[in-house]
Amino acid sequence: MTATLRDAAGPGGDVVAAGIGGTVSRLLDVRPADPGRFAALCGLALRDNPRRAHLVVSRVLGKHVPVPPADVIAAADALGDEVAALLGGRTPGLVVGYCETATGLGHAVAARLGAPALSTTRRVHPGVPVAAAFEEEHSHAVAHALQPAGAVSLDAPGPLVLVDDELTSGRTVLNTVAELQARWPRERYVVATLLDARPPAARAAFAERAAELGVRVDVAAVLGTSLDLPDDVLSRAAAARAALPAAAPPPSGAPGAVRVHAGLWPAGAPTTARHGLTAAGTAALQRAAAEAAAALAPALAGSRGVLVLGTEELMYAPTVLAAALAGRLAGVPVTTQSTTRSPVHAADDPGYALRRSLAFPAPDEPSRTSLVHNLADPAAVPAGRWSDLRADDVVVVVDAPAADAAPLAEALRPFAGRAVHLVPVPLSEPAP
DSSP: OOOOOOOOBOGGGOBOGGGTSHHHHHHHTOEESSHHHHHHHEEEEEEEETTEEEEEEESSSSSSSOBOHHHHHHHHHHHHHHHHHHTTTOOOSEEEEOTTTTHHHHHHHHHHHTOOEEEOBSSOOTTSOOOEEEEOTTSSSOEEEEOOOTTOOTTOSSOEEEEEEEESSOHHHHHHHHHHHHHSOOSEEEEEEEEEOOOHHHHHHHHHHHHHHTSEEEEEEEEEOOEEOOTTHHHHHHHHHHHSOOOOOOOOSOOOEEEEOTTOSOTTOOOOSTTOBOHHHHHHHHHHHHHHHHHHHHHHTTOSOEEEEEBTTBOHHHHHHHHHHHHHSTTOOEEEEEOBSOOEEOOOOTTSSOOOEEEEEETTEEEEEEEEEOOOOTTSOOOSSSSSOOOSEEEEEESSOTTTTHHHHHHHGGGOSSEEEEEEOOOOOOOO
């Protein structure tokens, strides 16, 4: 299986402004080598980060923008099939997704391959040893850890797959390989990514570093391309932020109600791969999501649109829940995305990937700000294919007590035409 990407290039191969990447491409003079396929998979936005100019916004990840859950799963399946082709059908010993953006993607790839899943985390469990910790040099939140427990271990035999949403240099994944190889050596790693955007020099440096480590490191990608960045891209980004319009204004209509749906998630069922899940554990999670969807669907009947919102690292379970709801709510558009720690510049421009941002106290750590991008005014006429998708009902899946998620629910009320549905699920705990 391979991903099918629609051509979104205009005459001459330039990304059209309506392709939600054209504005940044023009302001920064950033040119993808394969503009049509790039625009079909991604958009571009500006970061609020002095170390990096732009953010690649995936159309299929279910993070920064609302996406039909079937599209999220299909993209992960396509990536899993690329990995399988590299490995000749051999099942990996472990699949690791990077937090927070690729936790759902990594878990979905593991599900496709029938392999154990694990994700890095920034929510370190005090009762579980930290097996390894990593620094992500360019990130807004640099530290994350691996805390496997139970039947999932970093010394599992067989190839290890590292999953991230995009690969721009490869430094982070090779730092991970170096750390893991020093303690749990193996013969082979696969780096799996939706977008491999390494320029030629970075690809050469990647190959050289892997050779120095003395281990085979292959790269599997749905799309391989490169982004040509001008030398003054950081100063261009600062000027671009000043040139763009303000973020979209908040909705002016009556806010929706808040409904708490406690106890929907079956007791004892897993919710994430934060401490590792076997293939059987992932199947148990999928069954739990189907059961929760069956209980929740009657409250969503008659909706003109449902957005299922995961919370930061909690991405895979909400995506599976959204897919189960889509199967039960015939004719109702269902999309999924997630809150994030990532600060991104928002601008109400039809050729820009992120139209608005909403900030609120993080449910798991109220002293810290979390965000959700691209929520639509439920009373507005949609202005784009996916960057303005209205929702009558917003379903928030959160692994924190309902009281701790109340500020998030309150912030979401203006974006729900009918109601915000708060679905607390258990915090991921190590398997006994």
